[in-house]
Amino acid sequence: MCGIVGYIGNKDVDSVILVGLEKLEYRGYDSAGFASIIDGELLIKKKKGRIRELAALLNGIPISSNIGIGHTRWATHGKPTDENAHPHTDCKKLFAVVHNGIIENFRELRKKLEKSHKFISTTDTEIIVHLLEENYEGKFLESVLKTIKSLEGSFALAIINRNHPEMLIGVRKGSPLIVGIGKDENLLASDIPAIISHTRRIIPMEDGEIAVLTQNKVEIYDFDGKRKRRRSVYIEWEEDMIEKRGYPHFMLKEIHEQPRVIEDNLIRVIEEGKVRIPSEEVKNLLINSKYIIIQAAGTSFHAGLYGKYLFEKYMKTFTECELSSEFRYKELITDAKALCIGISQSGETADTLAGIRKAKELGIPILSLVNVRGSTIDRESDVTIYINAGPEIGVASTKAYTAQLFNLLVMAIDVGREKGTLKEEEEKEIIKELKQIPDKMRYILGREDEISQIAKKYYNVRNTMFLGRGLLYPTALEGALKLKEISYIHATGYAAGEMKHGPIALIDENFPVIAIAPKNELYEKMMSNIEEVKAREAPVIGIGTEGDQDLRKICDDFIPIPHIHYLLQPLIAIVPLQLLAYHIALLRGCDVDKPRNLAKSVTVE
Numbered sequence: 210m211c212g213i214v215g216y217i218g219n220k221d222v223d224s225v226i227l228v229g230l231e232k233l234e235y236r237g238y239d240s241a242g243f244a245s246i247i248d249g250e251l252l253i254k255k256k257k258g259r260i261r262e263l264a265a266l267l268n269g270i271p272i273s274s275n276i277g278i279g280h281t282r283w284a285t286h287g288k289p290t291d292e293n294a295h296p297h298t299d300c301k302k303l304f305a306v307v308h309n310g311i312i313e314n315f316r317e318l319r320k321k322l323e324k325s326h327k328f329i330s331t332t333d334t335e336i337i338v339h340l341l342e343e344n345y346e347g348k349f350l351e352s353v354l355k356t357i358k359s360l361e362g363s364f365a366l367a368i369i370n371r372n373h374p375e376m377l378i379g380v381r382k383g384s385p386l387i388v389g390i391g392k393d394e395n396l397l398a399s400d401i402p403a404i405i406s407h408t409r410r411i412i413p414m415e416d417g418e419i420a421v422l423t424q425n426k427v428e429i430y431d432f433d434g435k436r437k438r439r440r441s442v443y444i445e446w447e448e449d450m451i452e453k454r455g456y457p458h459f460m461l462k463e464i465h466e467q468p469r470v471i472e473d474n475l476i477r478v479i480e481e482g483k484v485r486i487p488s489e490e491v492k493n494l495l496i497n498s499k500y501i502i503i504q505a506a507g508t509s510f511h512a513g514l515y516g517k518y519l520f521e522k523y524m525k526t527f528t529e530c531e532l533s534s535e536f537r538y539k540e541l542i543t544d545a546k547a548l549c550i551g552i553s554q555s556g557e558t559a560d561t562l563a564g565i566r567k568a569k570e571l572g573i574p575i576l577s578l579v580n581v582r583g584s585t586i587d588r589e590s591d592v593t594i595y596i597n598a599g600p601e602i603g604v605a606s607t608k609a610y611t612a613q614l615f616n617l618l619v620m621a622i623d624v625g626r627e628k629g630t631l632k633e634e635e636e637k638e639i640i641k642e643l644k645q646i647p648d649k650m651r652y653i654l655g656r657e658d659e660i661s662q663i664a665k666k667y668y669n670v671r672n673t674m675f676l677g678r679g680l681l682y683p684t685a686l687e688g689a690l691k692l693k694e695i696s697y698i699h700a701t702g703y704a705a706g707e708m709k710h711g712p713i714a715l716i717d718e719n720f721p722v723i724a725i726a727p728k729n730e731l732y733e734k735m736m737s738n739i740e741e742v743k744a745r746e747a748p749v750i751g752i753g754t755e756g757d758q759d760l761r762k763i764c765d766d767f768i769p770i771p772h773i774h775y776l777l778q779p780l781i782a783i784v785p786l787q788l789l790a791y792h793i794a795l796l797r798g799c800d801v802d803k804p805r806n807l808a809k810s811v812t813v814e
């Protein structure tokens with residue numbers, strides 16, 4: 210999950226690379242590095258730590274060069290140190306390489322190469338540059354073609370060679386890499402934010418492709434060196450969408466963007482008072498599927514659990530929801546009437562991509578919900594629904610989650626109507642309340658100060674438990690994930706009915722419980738669970754329906770959410786949990802947008 214940037218053009222390369230890396234820092238931030246070619250020699254600067262440390266290293270050194278590569282690292286092999294930072298170079302300092310991915314056969318390659326090459330780092334990446342050196346006989350592209358034939362695993366590479374200052378090469382296999390096509394300049398990057406200030410024309414590279422960039426030309430080849438014709442696509446995002454717009458953190462901005470994201474999505478799907486999936490092909494796939502397998506990771510998996518409930522209740526279609534890291538290795542019992550749905554904000558999660566490829570091999574059609582158009586999962590799916598949440602930069606997913614829930618709901622309602630499994634009256638009631646979601650989110654966002662006050666009471670705890678039932682069980686899991694991943698507090702999510710089967714043994718006065726208990730068909734059951742944990746002295750934060758005095762009375766702290774149809778409660782009940790996690794993490798001095806050990810897009814296993 211590293212970030213790569215490459216540039217060849219008419220601007221000062223150091224500023225282009227540094228700004229590009231800053232835009233990709235959410236992909237990894239253990240170390241950062243830069244390489245360029247000046248007067249036929251490689252200049253390499255790299256350092257453990259954030260990009261600002263690299264900028265300090267480059268500060269004041271004018272780099273009059275028009276070609277360079279940069280890297281911000283999420284350590285896979287080798288600790289975050291200066292030596293392990295990318296770029297890496299070979300013994301003759303001919304090549305400089307930055308890499309995102311994992312070279313799975315690096316140990317055997319290193320054993321062979323160590324006989325005649327001196328290794329500086331403990332990374333898997335360094336074997337690439339020594340191989341390039343061995344394969345170089347004066348032709349840059351040929352040396353790359355030869356080298357990649359020895360590599361197994363996943364690699365997105367940007368490569369320069371000091372004998373070819375007019376050429377920048379990118380390689381893509383298993384990790385994302387895009388080409389930006391500018392005026393008198395061309396770029397390589399792991400993701401759109403690093404490119405968008407230069408150009409909106411991109412070529413999302415596909416696995417098994419090599420891009421050869423000069424200042425005015427881009428050529429794409431396959432791994433056999435055969436030229437490929439690839440059309441560029443136009444990015445619709447506005448550049449300022451990837452800025453913080455006055456918020457202290459991307460995560461807070463994205464939490465507050467949720468009402469608008471839902472409004473934008475409502476406009477896309479409401480037609481003559483009904484909600485419609487914006488693709489007949491998707492609807493037909495859903496209608497004709499005998500059973501559905503949803504597979505995803507992290508927050509997207511929690512959205513998938515909501516989808517499972519909806520598809521079974523409103524489409525009467527048996528649905529499984531699996532963690533993609535498990536799904537990709539399991540024995541799949543299937544037939545052609547199955548449908549595999551991949552849910553992924555980034556569209557690049559390695560496990561989810563592997564799950565899709567596995568299902569595809571078995572002839573199962575693939576429908577995916579993604580946020581990033583042109584992402585690998587988008588391009589490898591038979592059909593895609595875009596959740597249209599706009600760029601999500603904060604590592605902790607927020608607006609993408611509620612946008613995923615919304616789009617899954619639209620699918621269930623539209624198909625439920627077609628199949629006659631959703632009564633018209635109920636559909637009308639749901640749609641009426643669906644339109645109120647943005648304002649009901651705003652109601653909660655308007656109480657952020659109260660939530661930040663509650664955060665002050667709990668930011669020093671070591672353990673927490675989130676409880677929910679039915680549709681609010683995935684909400685409990687998601688709320689726990691938000692808190693743990695940005696505050697580093699141990700937070701676990703449970704189905705409240707599970708408490709008696711073990712978890713309640715954990716509960717005491719030092720173990721706060723966050724109970725998600727809005728008025729619905731399981732409310733009384735939740736109230737009993739809250740009484741049980743109260744009886745064991747645990748402090749309880751209740752997330753409940755506005756005006757619920759009973760819940761307010763038995764909880765130590767109460768965060769109200771507006772009354773809404775049970776089906777829609779997950780779309781708003783998560784908002785106070787996002788804000789609570791944000792403010793607790795802030796009070797703990799954590800880096801909310803770039804939590805330790807994490808990256809926004811998990812493109813390696």
Ligand code: AGP
Binds near residue numbers: 557694
């Ligand atoms: C969510 O807050 C986490 N950052 C993480 O669990 C994330 O949801 C997961 O890695 C899946 O990412 P994707 O949606 O891009 O596939």
